[in-house]
Amino acid sequence: GAGVSQSPSNKVTEKGKDVELRCDPISGHTALYWYRQSLGQGLEFLIYFQGNSAPDKSGLPSDRFSAERTGGSVSTLTIQRTQQEDSAVYLCASSPFPTDQPQHFGDGTRLSIL
Amino acid sequence: GESVGLHLPTLSVQEGDNSIINCAYSNSASDYFIWYKQESGKGPQFIIDIRSNMDKRQGQRVTVLLNKTVKHLSLQIAATQPGDSAVYFCAENINAGNMLTFGGGTRLMVKP
Numbered sequence: 001g002a003g004v005s006q007s008p009s010n011k012v013t014e015k016g017k018d019v020e021l022r023c024d025p026i027s028g029h030t031a032l033y034w035y036r037q038s039l040g041q042g043l044e045f046l047i048y049f050q051g052n053s054a055p056d057k058s059g060l061p062s063d064r065f066s067a068e069r070t071g072g073s074v075s076t077l078t079i080q081r082t083q084q085e086d087s088a089v090y091l092c093a094s095s096p097f098p099t100d101q102p103q104h105f106g107d108g109t110r111l112s113i114l
Numbered sequence: 115g116e117s118v119g120l121h122l123p124t125l126s127v128q129e130g131d132n133s134i135i136n137c138a139y140s141n142s143a144s145d146y147f148i149w150y151k152q153e154s155g156k157g158p159q160f161i162i163d164i165r166s167n168m169d170k171r172q173g174q175r176v177t178v179l180l181n182k183t184v185k186h187l188s189l190q191i192a193a194t195q196p197g198d199s200a201v202y203f204c205a206e207n208i209n210a211g212n213m214l215t216f217g218g219g220t221r222l223m224v225k226p
Contacts, residue, residue, distance in 0.1 A: 033213065035214075040122065041218070042203060042216040042217060042218050042219055043158070043203070043205075043214070043216040045213035045215070048213055056213065093157075102148050102163050103148075103214060104160060105157035105158045105159070106157050107155070107156050107157045
């Protein structure tokens with residue numbers, strides 16, 4: 001069956017440019033999560049959606065980061081005026097319902113800021 | 115199996131041996147725990163989960179043990195295979211539906 005799909009798989013951009021990362025969750029999953037993983041590190045929570053609403057934005061590192069979700073499905077994470085410290089793998093996960101069920105991850109977008 | 119930065123703790127085992135990967139979690143209010151396996155260039159893959167009202171759960175070749183007294187979680191892999199080589203993360207969840215908090219990861223290397 002189809003898993004979580006993220007695009008692009010790799011993105012290289014110049015410092016100061018804006019980037020948009022896309023996540024297609026598993027069909028029917030109402031909860032969607034964004035995480036960031038720096039080289040050799042664990043995962044850092046960014047933001048969580050239940051349906052189209054984001055009740056928890058506590059992990060966004062700065063106001064350059066924003067995310068939206070439309071139709072209870074696809075989500076985009078936007079980083080404005082990118083900085084070199086934004087270089088990381090951005091991972092998306094979804095789960096069927098915000099209860100105690102596992103989150104299923106995509107393979108991420110590897111973002112490199114030159 | 116906790117670590118900081120690039121220096122992940124590494125567990126090296128012989129193929130066919132059993133592996134035990136440990137994790138100390140941070141919050142006594144956590145009520146749901148998950149183990150993930152991450153291979154190079156891939157996203158974390160769900161292995162097994164356990165709720166706080168249990169102390170042991172078994173899957174296929176894997177067992178998770180939870181000790182809430184000392185806030186300790188372990189993953190046991192039976193008859194470890196080369197395909198088990200990966201980085202393993204534990205994750206904890208408070209009030210399921212919100213974020214997962216991940217441990218630093220342990221690299222498992224299986225020697226043929």
